[in-house]
Amino acid sequence: xxxxxxxxxxxxxxxxxxxxxxxxxxxxxxxxxxxxxxxxxxxxxxxxxxxxxxxxxxxxxxxxxxxxxxxxxxxxxxxxxxxxxxxxxxxxxxxxxxxxxxxxxxxxxxxxxxxxxxxxxxxxxxxxxxxxxxxxxxxxxxxxxxxxxxxxxxxxxxxxxxxxxxxxxxxxxxxxxxxxxxxxxxxxxxxxxxxxxxxxxxxxxxxxxxxxxxxxxxxxxxxxxxxxxxxxxxxxxxxxxxxxxxxxxxxxxxxxxxxxxxxxxxxxxxxxxxxxxxxxxxxxxxxxxxxxxxxxxxxxxxxxxxxxxxxxxxxxxxx
Numbered sequence: 488x489x490x491x492x493x494x495x496x497x498x499x500x501x502x503x504x505x506x507x508x509x510x511x512x513x514x515x516x517x518x519x520x521x522x523x524x525x526x527x528x529x530x531x532x533x534x535x536x537x538x539x540x541x542x543x544x545x546x547x548x549x550x551x552x553x554x555x556x557x558x559x560x561x562x563x564x565x566x567x568x569x570x571x572x573x574x575x576x577x578x579x580x581x582x583x584x585x586x587x588x589x590x591x592x593x594x595x596x597x598x599x600x601x602x603x604x605x606x607x608x609x610x611x612x613x614x615x616x617x618x619x620x621x622x623x624x625x626x627x628x629x630x631x632x633x634x635x636x637x638x639x640x641x642x643x644x645x646x647x648x649x650x651x652x653x654x655x656x657x658x659x660x661x662x663x664x665x666x667x668x669x670x671x672x673x674x675x676x677x678x679x680x681x682x683x684x685x686x687x688x689x690x691x692x693x694x695x696x697x698x699x700x701x702x703x704x705x706x707x708x709x710x711x712x713x714x715x716x717x718x719x720x721x722x723x724x725x726x727x728x729x730x731x732x733x734x735x736x737x738x739x740x741x742x743x744x745x746x747x748x749x750x751x752x753x754x755x756x757x758x759x760x761x762x763x764x765x766x767x768x769x770x771x772x773x774x775x776x777x778x779x780x781x782x783x784x785x786x787x788x789x790x791x792x793x794x795x796x797x798x799x800x801x802x803x804x805x806x
Contacts, residue, residue, distance in 0.1 A: 491771065492524040492539045492581050499528065499537070502580050505571045506587060508532055522696065527590065534590040535569065536693075537580075541771075543696055545577070545584045550625050552576040552586055554618070554672065555695045561617040564610060564691045566591050591691035593683030601729040604714050606689040607682060608730035611674065611710055612737030614692070615703050618672035627675065627699040629758060631660065637761045644768045656757050656788065663750045665702045668743055673706035674698055678713040704744040707734055708751040712759075712787050720786030722794055727801060749798045752791045760784035 500511045509532030517525040517536075524539040540548065552568045556576070559567040566588040568576040578585050596603050638653055645653065674681075675697040683691045715726040731740075744751075763781035770778055791798070 491541050492583060494524075494526060494537070494539070494580065498580065499526075502578060502585070503528075503530065503587075505573070505578060506569055507572060508535060508569060508587065528587070535587050536566065536590050538586050538588070539580055540584045540586075540696075543584070547625065548577045548584055548586070550623055551695050551698060553623065554621055554698055555588070557621050558614060558617055558695075561620065563614050563617050564591075564689055565695070566691060566693060591683050591693065593685045593688075593690035595680045595682065596684050597679055599679060599714055599726065601726055602687045603684060603689075604726045604730040605733040606684075606687070607677070607710060607714055608707075608733030609737060610682075610689055610692055611677060611707060612734040614674060615671055615706070615738055621672055624672075624700040625698070627673075627701040629675075629697070629762065630701065634660070634757060634761055637765055641761070641764055641768060645764075653761075656753065660750070660754055660757065663747065663754075665705060665747065665751065665754065668702045668704055668747060669741060670701060671703050672698060673701045673703060675701065675706060675709065677706070677710045702751070703738070704740060704747065705751050705755060707731065708748070708755040709759075712752060712755050712784075712791075716787050716790070720783075720788075720790035722790060722798070724797070724801065731801065745799075748801070749791065749795045752798060753788060756784050756788035756791055760788055 494514065496511060496514050499514055503509075503511055509530035511528065511530055513527075513529040514537075515527040517527060523541050523543070526537045528535040528537050543551070553576070555565055556568050559565050569587040569589065570576055571578055576586055578587075599607075635657060638657060641653075642650055674692065674695060676694060677692065681692060681694045682689060683693065711722075711727050711730055714730060715723050717723055734740075760781055763779050763784060766778050767781050
């Protein structure tokens with residue numbers, strides 16, 4: 488969540504006339520994140536988050552917002568979008584698509600413990616199960632084909648060692664058919680900054696704008712890599728066990744998913760290493776932007792390659 492598009496109070500006041508949310512009081516830019524422009528909005532009737540979509544295909548926005556509304560109505564803690572007086576979730580501001588959602592209370596936990604991880608595992612499984620009733624599909628635009636295309640874009644900007652390492656990991660991932668595992672709607676970006684807590688109580692999951700139809704256990708791997716990694720990239724097995732055990736209590740993993748677990752964690756690390764490398768080498772201008780360090784996921788990928796045997800032991804309680 489960054490500020491690429493500057494919005495003045497008088498402009499937002501006009502925009503809000505299309506919504507039954509009251510009169511604007513304050514407008515505050517949100518500087519974290521890297522994809523869309525976001526503001527906290529307070530009116531005399533409540534608090535909201537305004538998102539201006541900078542890169543999302545406008546034709547895909549109904550999927551994201553309808554999905555978020557569906558999940559909010561099916562026991563998944565997330566922010567329900569606000570319909571306009573015309574009944575639409577999507578409006579326009581500065582010639583770009585925009586949406587207003589309820590603001591959730593709480594804050595992100597940057598140093599989670601096993602209790603936080605247990606809550607996230609349960610919430611992710613609840614999301615995966617609930618979303619089985621959402622019948623619209625969207626394929627993952629950042630799947631293996633995107634990995635290869637992005638690697639080609641980055642090749643001229645990487646040194647020989649990093650390029651060789653990247654190509655070897657792509658070769659390894661090409662040996663697996665992760666699409667053969669159970670699939671459904673995934674969040675695809677459930678990082679620590681996309682969940683809100685009040686102490687140890689999860690108050691909401693946010694930012695569904697990477698949601699898509701893909702391998703469910705891959706979504707679990709994305710989540711574990713962020714929530715359960717130490718600063719050196721190595722896995723904290725206590726946190727990982729808490730998260731995956733809570734997940735399995737709601738949606739048990741199949742034997743094939745457990746067998747693919749080491750490769751799934753590597754795939755999840757590869758995807759975010761690539762996206763951060765791309766943002767690093769091809770930054771977009773913005774008033775308040777935050778480009779995340781690609782080395783974080785290079786270290787995680789290094790660690791997962793070393794930890795293969797221990798990762799298999801996770802499912803039997805070992806480390």
